[in-house]
Amino acid sequence: MEEQYRPDTESGDRDTNVGRRTLITVLLGFSVVATVGGVLTPIIGYLWPPSRASAGGSGRVQVGTAADFPAGQGKVVPVNDKPVIIVNSAQGGLKAFSAICTHLGCIVEWDQGRQFILCPCHDGRFNAVNGGIISGPQPSPLPELALTVEGDAIYVSEA
Numbered sequence: 001m002e003e004q005y006r007p008d009t010e011s012g013d014r015d016t017n018v019g020r021r022t023l024i025t026v027l028l029g030f031s032v033v034a035t036v037g038g039v040l041t042p043i044i045g046y047l048w049p050p051s052r053a054s055a056g057g058s059g060r061v062q063v064g065t066a067a068d069f070p071a072g073q074g075k076v077v078p079v080n081d082k083p084v085i086i087v088n089s090a091q092g093g094l095k096a097f098s099a100i101c102t103h104l105g106c107i108v109e110w111d112q113g114r115q116f117i118l119c120p121c122h123d124g125r126f127n128a129v130n131g132g133i134i135s136g137p138q139p140s141p142l143p144e145l146a147l148t149v150e151g152d153a154i155y156v157s158e159a
């Protein structure tokens, strides 16, 4: 039997295979780490949001000027990263309430035509004077926040 000449490529193939296997393992490991990091980062950011500057010790925030809230109108503004609805009704004047519906947490809005605070999720209606319930499934009124007018500036403080 004639033996054929075979160059000594087996060890070279083995080295190449080990190199490829290592490269694939590293790439797979990197992709697993990147995937897990991509999933965990927003979850961690949601659970532990970065601290933000507040309005100071009193939590008082200027939400605008009198010109921003003309009579018969209302709008939602941020106060320390929370939605607050400022209304200027004919009966109650300027008032501030939490804009988070007490039913399931939707953001309420001002119903210009009917002059009340409306939760669009389940038609919850709140009184513009005291945040009380007019109708709807909400279990409690909207919490009122302290609103002060100094000169032309309007401030809201968290309770």
Ligand code: FES
Binding pocket: 101, 102, 103, 104, 105, 106, 119, 120, 121, 122, 123, 124, 136, 137, 138
């Ligand atoms: S969330 Fe506002 S009425 Fe349901």
